[in-house]
Amino acid sequence: xxxxxxLLPITEPEAGEDQDRGLVNEVLAGKLNAFEELVRxxxxxxxxxxxxxxxxxxxxEDAMQDAFLKALEHLNQFAGAARFSTWLTRIAVNEALxxxxxxxxxxxxxxxxxxxxxxxxQQVEDWRDNPEQQYAKEELRTLLEKSxxxxxxxxxxxxxxxxxxxxxxxxxxTMLELSVxxxxxxxxxxxxxxxxxxxxxxAAAPSGGS
Numbered sequence: 099x100x101x102x103x104x105l106l107p108i109t110e111p112e113a114g115e116d117q118d119r120g121l122v123n124e125v126l127a128g129k130l131n132a133f134e135e136l137v138r139x140x141x142x143x144x145x146x147x148x149x150x151x152x153x154x155x156x157x158x159e160d161a162m163q164d165a166f167l168k169a170l171e172h173l174n175q176f177a178g179a180a181r182f183s184t185w186l187t188r189i190a191v192n193e194a195l196x197x198x199x200x201x202x203x204x205x206x207x208x209x210x211x212x213x214x215x216x217x218x219x220q221q222v223e224d225w226r227d228n229p230e231q232q233y234a235k236e237e238l239r240t241l242l243e244k245s246x247x248x249x250x251x252x253x254x255x256x257x258x259x260x261x262x263x264x265x266x267x268x269x270x271x272t273m274l275e276l277s278v279x280x281x282x283x284x285x286x287x288x289x290x291x292x293x294x295x296x297x298x299x300x301a302a303a304p305s306g307g308s
Contacts (some may be wrong), residue, residue: 125173144190145158146262161196165192187263245296256274
């Protein structure tokens with residue numbers, strides 16, 4: 099199991115969908131070692147998702163393990179209409195959300211959370227344009243991960259799927275069993291909260307120089 103995987107993607111090539119489908123066909127033909135290759139190709143991504151949602155290493159690892167086990171068990175149900183990575187991520191998201199519910203740390207996705215003025219950014223500086231000018235990549239990664247972790251769970255799940263894993267609104271809606279408008283609404287709120295946190299931080303950071 100991976101010991102440390104950042105919540106944000108590192109630079110890595112996207113898994114080739116054709117190769118995934120080929121491996122799936124091999125597993126269905128009885129070559130179980132091909133599933134080990136599927137795990138190797140996707141374990142970092144799946145762990146990022148489960149860790150970002152659960153904010154707990156043990157829960158994230160358990161959710162990832164169960165996601166792969168369920169994927170193997172139900173692999174014959176993978177119709178191929180969606181990408182294998184999307185299908186697998188949906189299973190992982192469900193496993194992660196189940197663990198949040200068991201720990202009583204997850205508000206219903208159907209219940210809106212009123213955050214009042216916190217939804218309106220007090221700083222308007224566009225944090226996307228300047229962070230690497232002020233911080234090294236590792237410092238920036240740590241800051242972003244902490245900011246993501248501070249989001250309420252219902253917004254964090256949407257933000258991770260859309261802005262970290264770059265899934266479509268439709269894919270995220272399917273995974274979270276929400277409507278596309280609900281995904282868009284929660285994503286907007288999550289982005290506003292992230293912008294507020296990061297803009298405040300960068301505005302307070304020293305500009306450097308003598």
